Amino acid sequence: MRRPLVMGNWKLNGNKAVIEDLIKGIDIELNGVEGVDIAIAPPVMFLDLAKQLLSQVQSKIILGAQNVDVNLNGSFTGDISPRMLKEFGTTYVIIGHSERREYHAESDELVAKKFASVKESGMVPILCIGESNAQNEAGETLEVCTRQLDAVIKIQGVDALNGTVIAYEPIWAIGTGKAATSKNAQYIHSAIRAHIAVQSEEVAKNVIIQYGGSVKPENAAAYFTQPDIDGALVGGAALNAKSFAVIAKKAATAKDLIYSRTQFIGKNII
Numbered sequence: 142m143r144r145p146l147v148m149g150n151w152k153l154n155g156n157k158a159v160i161e162d163l164i165k166g167i168d169i170e171l172n173g174v175e176g177v178d179i180a181i182a183p184p185v186m187f188l189d190l191a192k193q194l195l196s197q198v199q200s201k202i203i204l205g206a207q208n209v210d211v212n213l214n215g216s217f218t219g220d221i222s223p224r225m226l227k228e229f230g231t232t233y234v235i236i237g238h239s240e241r242r243e244y245h246a247e248s249d250e251l252v253a254k255k256f257a258s259v260k261e262s263g264m265v266p267i268l269c270i271g272e273s274n275a276q277n278e279a280g281e282t283l284e285v286c287t288r289q290l291d292a293v294i295k296i297q298g299v300d301a302l303n304g305t306v307i308a309y310e311p312i313w314a315i316g317t318g319k320a321a322t323s324k325n326a327q328y329i330h331s332a333i334r335a336h337i338a339v340q341s342e343e344v345a346k347n348v349i350i351q352y353g354g355s356v357k358p359e360n361a362a363a364y365f366t367q368p369d370i371d372g373a374l375v376g377g378a379a380l381n382a383k384s385f386a387v388i389a390k391k392a393a394t395a396k397d398l399i400y401s402r403t404q405f406i407g408k409n410i411i
């Protein structure tokens with residue numbers, strides 16, 4: 142059974158004091174909440190601080206990173222190795238976020254290599270895929286998403302998606318307040334799952350597919366009540382402990398219901 146994952150992507154925000162407040166705030170707000178995995182991806186500079194703060198309060202919040210290099214070590218000035226992230230307590234690594242693809246010219250192939258490197262280092266990649274506004278208007282959404290996904294499958298095989306996370310993030314919805322409707326997001330999520338199912342039904346059934354792009358406390362439940370939306374990658378709203386906690390709690394409640402219903406249907410068919 143899939144378990145929802147709500148992750149805060151803090152991007153290039155915060156300082157030591159802000160990070161401390163946020164972590165303490167989120168931990169208090171979400172103390173005792175079950176049925177959802179909760180993760181945060183602070184800027185890499187603050188990973189160690191975050192790790193210490195989380196262990197001080199024995200928090201269940203999982204640590205993530207926003208990016209990583211493909212190389213494990215060597216002459217790559219300024220880069221961060223997957224091994225280093227792992228040493229600093231990182232479990233999830235966001236790969237191929239549209240801001241990396243756009244501002245750092247990361248290609249599908251590079252993203253696929255990073256995906257492999259993260260897995261080999263014993264962490265879980267969160268593979269971001271999604272279309273631009275122009276591609277959306279041209280009706281190319283599925284073509285773009287499957288191309289980005291196939292880059293990973295081509296190098297690694299479909300089984301590489303086992304135990305990993307995909308984040309569908311339409312670029313036009315990121316940080317704009319113009320979120321995809323839950324119905325449209327569900328349509329794309331189920332199409333992504335169907336695309337994977339052509340090669341492996343088992344992998345398709347188990348892979349977590351998050352939605353990302355202007356997820357807020359007000360619209361979160363609408364996504365989580367869709368059968369193929371398994372959580373969210375949250376930017377802006379994750380910078381406020383209360384907002385982020387509301388989103389995570391909505392995932393826990395909604396997904397509990399949806400997954401048990403899906404399982405029930407499945408059992409009836411068998």
Ligand code: PGA
Binds near residue numbers: 375
């Ligand atoms: P947003 O960002 O929630 O601010 O739209 C999402 C993301 O970039 O992951």
